[in-house]
Amino acid sequence: MTGPQPDGSRPSRSRLLPLFVVAPVAVQAAIVAVFGQAVQAWDEYYYADLFVDIGHGRPWLWWMFRQHNEHRIVWTKMAMLGLGYFTDWNPVAEMYVSAVLVGLVAFGIWNLYRTAVDEPAWRFWPVPLLLCIPAQHMNMLYGLMTCHYFTVAGMVWTLVFLLRKTRRSFVAAIAASFVALFSTLNGIIVFPIGFVVLCLNRQSVARRRAWLLASATLVAAYFSKYQVPAPHQPTEWTLDAAVRIALAALTSLGSPFAGSSIRWSIVVGVAMTLLIVMALFGTLATAKWTAHAGLIGLTLIGVGSAAVIGLGRYRFGLEGAAESKYVTYTIFAMIGIVLSLAGQRNSQFGRTLLLACGWLVGVGWVVAAVTAYPRMEAWGRTRRLHRYEIQNIQTQPDENLRDVYHLSEVRRIAACLQAAKLGPCRKRVDALLVARPLEGLPTKAIVRGSELVSKILCPVDTLRDVGVLITPAAAGGQGVLNIDIDANDRKIVGAVVELRAMRGSTWVPVRLSAGLAVRRGDLLVVRVSSDSATGAGAPRAMSFPVYSSQITRQGGALLAGRDLGLAFNGFANGLLP
Amino acid sequence: MPAAREPLASSGFNVQWGPHDVPAAIPVNADLDVRITFTNRSDKVWPDVLAGDPAKRNGGFAVRLSHQWIQTPAEEAGRTGNRVDLPRSLAPGETVTLLVNVRGPRDPGEYLLRFELLQELVSWFDTRGAADLVIPVRVR
Numbered sequence: 001m002t003g004p005q006p007d008g009s010r011p012s013r014s015r016l017l018p019l020f021v022v023a024p025v026a027v028q029a030a031i032v033a034v035f036g037q038a039v040q041a042w043d044e045y046y047y048a049d050l051f052v053d054i055g056h057g058r059p060w061l062w063w064m065f066r067q068h069n070e071h072r073i074v075w076t077k078m079a080m081l082g083l084g085y086f087t088d089w090n091p092v093a094e095m096y097v098s099a100v101l102v103g104l105v106a107f108g109i110w111n112l113y114r115t116a117v118d119e120p121a122w123r124f125w126p127v128p129l130l131l132c133i134p135a136q137h138m139n140m141l142y143g144l145m146t147c148h149y150f151t152v153a154g155m156v157w158t159l160v161f162l163l164r165k166t167r168r169s170f171v172a173a174i175a176a177s178f179v180a181l182f183s184t185l186n187g188i189i190v191f192p193i194g195f196v197v198l199c200l201n202r203q204s205v206a207r208r209r210a211w212l213l214a215s216a217t218l219v220a221a222y223f224s225k226y227q228v229p230a231p232h233q234p235t236e237w238t239l240d241a242a243v244r245i246a247l248a249a250l251t252s253l254g255s256p257f258a259g260s261s262i263r264w265s266i267v268v269g270v271a272m273t274l275l276i277v278m279a280l281f282g283t284l285a286t287a288k289w290t291a292h293a294g295l296i297g298l299t300l301i302g303v304g305s306a307a308v309i310g311l312g313r314y315r316f317g318l319e320g321a322a323e324s325k326y327v328t329y330t331i332f333a334m335i336g337i338v339l340s341l342a343g344q345r346n347s348q349f350g351r352t353l354l355l356a357c358g359w360l361v362g363v364g365w366v367v368a369a370v371t372a373y374p375r376m377e378a379w380g381r382t383r384r385l386h387r388y389e390i391q392n393i394q395t396q397p398d399e400n401l402r403d404v405y406h407l408s409e410v411r412r413i414a415a416c417l418q419a420a421k422l423g424p425c426r427k428r429v430d431a432l433l434v435a436r437p438l439e440g441l442p443t444k445a446i447v448r449g450s451e452l453v454s455k456i457l458c459p460v461d462t463l464r465d466v467g468v469l470i471t472p473a474a475a476g477g478q479g480v481l482n483i484d485i486d487a488n489d490r491k492i493v494g495a496v497v498e499l500r501a502m503r504g505s506t507w508v509p510v511r512l513s514a515g516l517a518v519r520r521g522d523l524l525v526v527r528v529s530s531d532s533a534t535g536a537g538a539p540r541a542m543s544f545p546v547y548s549s550q551i552t553r554q555g556g557a558l559l560a561g562r563d564l565g566l567a568f569n570g571f572a573n574g575l576l577p
Numbered sequence: 578m579p580a581a582r583e584p585l586a587s588s589g590f591n592v593q594w595g596p597h598d599v600p601a602a603i604p605v606n607a608d609l610d611v612r613i614t615f616t617n618r619s620d621k622v623w624p625d626v627l628a629g630d631p632a633k634r635n636g637g638f639a640v641r642l643s644h645q646w647i648q649t650p651a652e653e654a655g656r657t658g659n660r661v662d663l664p665r666s667l668a669p670g671e672t673v674t675l676l677v678n679v680r681g682p683r684d685p686g687e688y689l690l691r692f693e694l695l696q697e698l699v700s701w702f703d704t705r706g707a708a709d710l711v712i713p714v715r716v717r
Binding site: 394395397398435436439455456457459521545546547548549550551558560561 | 610612625626627628631634659661662663664665666673674675676677678
């Protein structure tokens with residue numbers, strides 16, 4: 001254990017340090033390993049043209065400082081290109097970069113903690129937990145979001161270096177703030193926070209002036225040839241707007257620990273604001289602000305980010321302020337508080353507040369994990385579906401692509417990615433889904449004598465499962481539904497479905513055993529029957545415009561010009577719920 | 578997706594027929610599901626229903642497969658089957674195998690079963706110089 005080192009000298013290590021640094025990296029990497037998809041998400045498709053420019057030998061360096069909305073994300077683009085060269089633009093590699101950056105952030109915070117607080121190393125425990133809180137799943141599972149981790153790493157290390165009173169460290173602080181600012185514009189708050197930290201730390205006037213000069217220079221450089229992103233609306237300076245800004249900021253502050261509840265986000269945000277005020281009061285009362293300057297700086301990163309989010313998002317409702325992508329910033333409020341309070345344990349007041357924070361972190365982490373899990377699954381499924389749609393863009397109507405990327409661009413970009421086998425087109429998805437799902441029509445009721453028989457030429461290289469879209473009767477299902485599949489005149493698999501258990505239209509899976517070899521072009525016959533269902537309780541299947549080589553009959557009559565709603569390998573590829 | 582609604586250029590009507598499994602002899606009034614394979618040997622993409630007219634999606638400008646019974650020597654039997662949609666647009670050089678439902682003639686005799694492609698609202702392929710697939714079938 002070492003004592004506080006407000007002079008900014010390097011703290012000694014602890015045996016727990018590797019654990020504190022590696023643990024959040026490991027948790028985030030595990031989340032990426034389980035839920036990360038090798039598929040770009042919305043904004044990333046913008047950079048397909050960067051790869052095209054490089055592929056065609058055209059100039060591309062100008063992309064590096066080009067704005068991305070109000071940000072410049074220089075380091076993210078460099079990581080994307082560098083890794084993309086080796087991985088054919090697999091964004092999972094970038095997600096791992098984010099995880100590694102979290103380790104760098106943890107190490108930076110450790111430095112701030114050990115220079116500020118004379119407490120055992122283990123009291124650092126909330127930090128690694130907070131750094132990998134699953135509430136920030138969107139940033140974890142989105143390659144482009146390395147930009148946020150570069151920003152926070154830059155901000156934290158700016159504070160670390162500012163507290164070290166050497167010229168070399170000062171230069172390093174400027175470099176770190178450059179990293180933060182030229183990643184996302186959110187990093188701009190490091191300049192006023194850095195100044196506050198220098199003042200609290202009672203550093204020389206010359207150093208403060210130098211910091212202001214460096215800040216002004218970097219900010220001027222950032223805004224050189226800056227274009228205000230459209231649509232830009234100036235902030236309203238009214239009482240109503242102020243209330244909405246405050247609510248949005250509180251929501252953002254509390255959202256990491258409140259699951260997806262806006263109401264709880266506000267409650268937790270208010271509680272955190274009170275904790276921050278009391279922790280700061282405790283710091284001031286015990287005259288520890290010199291030693292705690294860096295920790296106060298961390299709190300200001302969280303609070304300042306929440307304030308900026310409130311200003312930027314208040315027009316769009318509170319849900320916008322609670323978005324997962326902001327959590328990476330706002331958790332710093334709690335990190336700063338718990339570490340400051342760890343240094344105030346000699347008072348009952350400080351111990352009580354620390355206990356409250358500990359509970360909030362523990363319970364909040366569990367809540368975040370529980371609520372994030374289904375969202376991460378849904379995120380993964382959406383990405384996989386988008387990969388399929390990009391690979392099969394020629395069969396996709398516009399309505400399928402609205403969530404993938406701008407309709408005016410997505411087909412051109414998909415063609416480029418297909419040709420270059422980049423990003424979502426690196427590996428072909430061996431599946432076939434209904435192409436125009438919004439044009440489905442229910443078949444007649446499946447009762448005795450009106451079974452559906454669909455002949456289809458196997459449309460995938462190796463068949464692993466067949467999904468049949470079934471709609472139970474509105475009044476509730478009765479009896480059972482039988483699905484049987486023949487391949488090349490031999491029954492290969494069947495399924496029996498209890499209609500009572502079915503809630504709404506459902507893709508019913510029929511999985512083939514591993515030993516069966518059903519290949520592209522083999523003749524499949526899918527029979528859907530229900531001997532026990534009669535009348536109002538009978539289910540229906542769905543038919544769709546032709547998307548396969550198929551002939552379907554119901555009760556012997558052809559469904560002319562329509563195909564039965566089947567999905568091939570939809571489950572094996574995680575495309576269906 | 579741009580509103581296609583475009584007739585194929587004259588170079589687009591070039592097909593190569595592949596293997597099929599139409600039997601040489603069938604009973605009268607047979608209800609057959611047969612496989613027909615063909616390759617786009619043109620330099621144009623053959624649009625499916627979606628690409629043919631993305632707005633209406635009613636088959637206009639889509640390439641489709643049709644068939645017809647012809648009673649030898651040269652008299653049409655008058656039974657034209659359903660037109661079959663492509664499951665996807667077919668790029669130059671791409672091959673597709675379609676399942677086609679064929680209803681056999683009511684009367685026994687020697688027939689020709691002719692498969693032909695068309696671009697809906699535009700043209701039959703054979704009037705633009707493309708070959709049809711003609712298969713002799715005995716109806717018993």
